[in-house]
Amino acid sequence: MKESDRDAFQKNFANLSLELRRGTLVLSVLSQLRKPQYGYSLVEELGTKGIQAEPGTLYPLLRRLEAQQLLESMWETSGSKPRKYYVLTDTGRQMLALLSQEWQTITRHMIGLLKEE
């Protein structure tokens, strides 16, 4: 492969893998919000567990999930700086359970598919 082709290939890989991971972000986020967390602590926690999440993607996502009533939020202003905490609602908990089942099914099937190689 030529240098330029290799670059294009790498770039394409980066895009495709980003696309692959993007779909898993909602589930990742919901799974970590059984206990209240604020945005940045969530970024860090996901990071230490191997899931890279950009704050610029995560913060808007939290808001969307809140609008869908899967999360609820609360400003904590007693500390040195104000932080907005998010936590699962009951609906969010139900959604997390369903999505986890879905995820199990998908991974089972995917493993089957990839073994065929």
Added chain:
Amino acid sequence: MDGIHDHLVERYVYAVTRRLPTAQREDVSMELHSLIDEMAQDRPEDPQSVASVLMEMGDPAELADRYRGVQRHLIGSGYFDFYLLVLKIVGFAVSLGIVISLAIGFAFNPPESLGSIIGNMVGTLFAAYAQAFAWVTAVFAIMEWNQRRLGKSERLEQWSLEDLPDIPQKSTIIPRSEPIVSLVFLVVVFAILNASAWLLKVTQIENYTQFINPFVPEVFERVRILFNLTIAIAMGIEFAKLYSGVQTKRLALLTIGLKLVSLCISLYIVAGSGIWNPDFTLQMARIFGEGNGANPFFHKFWNNLPTFLVVVMVFGYVVETIQTVWRTWNLKIPEK
């Protein structure tokens, strides 16, 4: 954190929040401040920590887009190509129309100098382009908005197989050149009709103080808006054809209906508005020196012209309607 960095953060947050709905601004602003603060504090070894955090956060416009969750645009990719095409056609048509109408104007009312011709033309063209651009854009913005609204409601309804569009048969494809040629023709007609100096004051022959004109000027002025309305309708039909690209049943019904409206207006103009100058033949005879009376043949022709035009227009409409219906509904005649 020092003042310069604080200021930088303020500016970044402002750049994001100004693109958001007012109700969200304060909340997002607090959230971003707290986030940037914390991210920067996590890198105590970096003196430029704030700057690097902001760079990492990326373009504020994109971040705002993610917060809003919807793309903001006047004209989306669905319509954009068609929008450009229409702009080109309209631009060309406007240029042509203005050149024609100014040329007619200059022919009957010669300007003093070449400079004034050029000045007049540039000024008129510029104003017309601005108008045309604004109108086209406004129409497309409304179409886009409508589409977005419909798109939302449609998703709630059950989609069914009947919703699938037919694959166009070759015979139903409308070549782009067809509506474009028609549009240009319509613009020319429009320009001529509205450069009305010549229609109103035509042929002032020497020694005759009287203006002769096939039309009654006051009536002509009054019905000109109706003329323009029929042209606008015809243009609407051509744009619909251009957009659709195929002869569909909906398009056929639209065409037949709108043309009927146009026909009624035209019939009124020709037969009901009293636009024809009843003394035209007499005045012509006077100019061309045929004694005191009008040429009897010409006189007869002139008196029957409205009836003749009515017959032609109705006949034309009927033929066209039959043709449209034939083309649209009898598509499945097996080919030899």
